[in-house]
Amino acid sequence: MTSSLETTIQESSAEALKRNSRFLRGTLETELSSGEPGFTPDAQQLLKPHGFYQQKDRDRKGDPANPPVLMVRGRIPGGRLSPSQYLAWDRIADRFGDGSIRLTTRQSIELHRLHKGNAKAALQSLHKALLSTKGACGDVVRNVTEAPNPWGRADIAQLDGIADAFALHFAAHSGAYNEIWLDGERVDPDSESEPLLGTAYLPRKFKIAFTVAGENLVDLYTNDLGFAATFDPAGLLDGFFVFAGGGMGMTHNDATTFPRIADLFGWISADQLLPVAEAVVGAQRDHGNRADRKRARLKYLIASKGLAWFRTEVESRWGGAFEERELPPWRTSPVLGWIPRADGTWALGFHVESGRIADRPGFPLKSALRDIVEDFRLDIQITPDQDLILLGILDEDRADIEDILEARGVDPHSPSKLRDRALACPALPFCGLAITEAERVLPEVLDQLEAALERHNLARRGIVFRMTGCANGCARPYSAELALAGQAPGRYALYAGGSEEGDRLAFEVTQKIALADLPRVFSHLIGAWRAGGDAAFGDFAARVGAERLRAVMEEP
Known part of the structure; x- marks a missing residue:
């Protein structure tokens, strides 16, 4: 048994907070009705597994009415x-x-600027639509993509039923969510237990993704655990390739932290x-790092213990063995625009810049989508690239939907191939971790x-570009062809x-590039790419390496 002294040394304060929270209750219920505008620091940590982050408008820093x-x-x-829904x-x-x-890179929805006094009513309204926020944040299994x-x-x-089943199976068993919010x-x-997640829950967030072998629109390699399905000759699911140990978060200039793509285990x-x-x-629950949250993700456990150790550990717990098979090559099929469906209906993929659905002057996207969904009763799927797909559109309804969009001035198509897959995290003004925009x-x-x-006659070529306001990697910059991470x-x-x-x-190619220098930097990089042949930009960059790219960027 671990002594109290050892626990103090081996666990961070966050671990003690979770362990003593009475299964994620803490003081949340008391504080919810306290009349104070915000939650205490400890309660803010326990809010996360319930689906909330407390934030401040950093544009109004110092304003007492903020x-x-x-x-x-x-x-x-x-x-x-x-x-x-x-x-x-x-x-x-x-x-x-x-x-x-706000559509997220994990196929979820975020709402911003809620006030504490409305939080309970918001969750109860979601619950009436058979929706939940339980497990959307915090040290638990996050939204299954x-x-x-x-x-x-x-x-x-x-995969639909499997993703749904995983979301329920790996959710916290605690009754705290229902008690506090519903x-x-x-x-x-004292009568509760968490057989899968443990009394202190997981050391850090844990991300699971599903796809089919050969199709990587979920960015499978960036997840803690990924499954790529295979099928028998009759088209029935017969197995999965298993990937583990991916994750994007890091800290600038701290070599003990790093992004990592997942390993194929078989x-x-x-x-x-x-x-x-x-x-x-x-x-991960039993061996993950609970002393240093910066190194608490599964990727660090695998990196420190080694692939062989982790394989043996998993096979021992499971009682089976991974089988070696050849992985088919990956592709990323386009999902935007009009797409015919197998049942004779249509899908319409909307490009949503940064995932933000709002009514802006001249571009009332939110109300247009609301009216279309309401009038035509269409199902929806959010994509891991922060876009939105309307599903099951009847052939006879296509023209009516196009007329609605044209009348509103809303074009569902991306303006360019570059923008098709460009991502950005919210960053400022509300994210507390953001260093910049x-x-x-x-x-x-x-x-x-x-x-x-355009200057180099490559406007028809796309680059997978991503941008974040800090090094934590929420928009998956470290698997992109070209990316900027706020420093x-x-x-x-x-x-x-x-x-x-x-x-x-x-x-990493270079650090601390100013926004004002980006036009020159981009021009030099794209010029070198054009001179370097027909390969995709990421392949070109990987071939020439960081030193050559730095030299190109520093040219006058």
């Missing part, structure tokens, strides 16, 4: 929503948030899926990169060399 606000995030397995998010955004809906399926493919559709039946915490039969997943989660400057940065592409106010570290398919890690 109360704390909340961001709430949904648990939406595979990003799939019924018409009534999407419309519930739309209404709640208007009633309790800032009126906008799944390959988008605008085509209505039967193989991808077989006025549910009270349960004595193939398993379909009936072994849940035992293998439980074994991987259990290994991301979402708010992305349009300007993309304009500059597009200008460089200081107005300055960014530049990364290059990831792949279009998401199976290669980008590398």
Whole structure:
């Protein structure tokens, strides 16, 4: 048994807080009705597994009339929503948030600027639409992602039930969510247990993704645990390739932290899926770093213990063995625009810049989507690239939908190939970790990169570009072909060399580039790319390396 002294040494304060929280209750219920505008620091940590982050408007720093606000995030397995569920998010955004809906890179929805006094009403409204925020944040298994399926493919559709089942199976068992937010039946915490997650829950967040072998629209390699499904000759799911140890977060200039892409451990039969997943989660629960949160993700456990150790640990817990099979090559199929579906209906993929659905002057995207979903009762899938797909459109309704969009001035298509897959995190003003801008400057940065592409006659070529306001990597910059990660106010570290398919890690090229220098930097990089042949930008960058790219960028 671990002594109290050893526990003090081996566990961070966050671990003690979780362990003593009475299964995520803490003082949340008391503070919720206290009349204070915000939650205490300890309560803020316990809010996360319930789906909330407390934030401040950093544009109004020092303003005494600047109360704390909340961001709430949904648990939406595979990003799939019924018409009534999407419309519930739309209404709640208007009633309790800032009126906008933010699509996330994990196929979820965030609402911003909620006030504490409205938090309970917001969650109860979501609950009425069979929606939940439980497990959307915090040291638990996060929203389970799944390959988008605008085509209505039967193989991808077989993952729907699996993603839903995983979301429920790996959710916290605690009754705290129902008690605090939904006025549910009270349960004595002493009678509760968390057989999968443990009394202190996981050391850090844990991300799971599903796709089909050969299709990597979920950015599989950036997840703690990823499964790529295989199928028998009859088209029935027969197994999975298993990947583990991916993760994007790091700290600038701290070599003990790093982004990492997941390792392929082998193939398993379909009936072994849940035992293998439980074994991987259990290994991280029992062996993950609980002393240093910067090194608490699964990727650090695998990096420190080694692949052989981790394989043995998982196989021992599972009672099976991974099988070696050849992995098919990856692709990333386009999901935007009009796409015919297998059942004779259509899908319409909307490009949503930075995932922000709002009504802006001349571009009322939010109300246009609301009216279309309401009038035509369309299902929806959010993509891992922060876009949105309308599903099941009847052939006879296409023209009516196009007329609605044209009348509103809303074009669902991306303005350019570059923008198809460009991502940015929210960053300032609300993210407490942001060092500098991301979402708010992305349009300007993309304009500059597009200008460089046009200057070198490469406007028809796309680059997977991503931008974050800090090094934590929420927009997956370190698997992009070209990326900027915030390093200081107005300055960014530049990364290059990831792949279009998401199976290669980008590398740091240089640090602290000012926004004002980006037009020159982009022009030099794109010029060198054009002179370097026909390869994709990421392949070109990986071939020539950081030193050559730095030299190119420093040219007058």
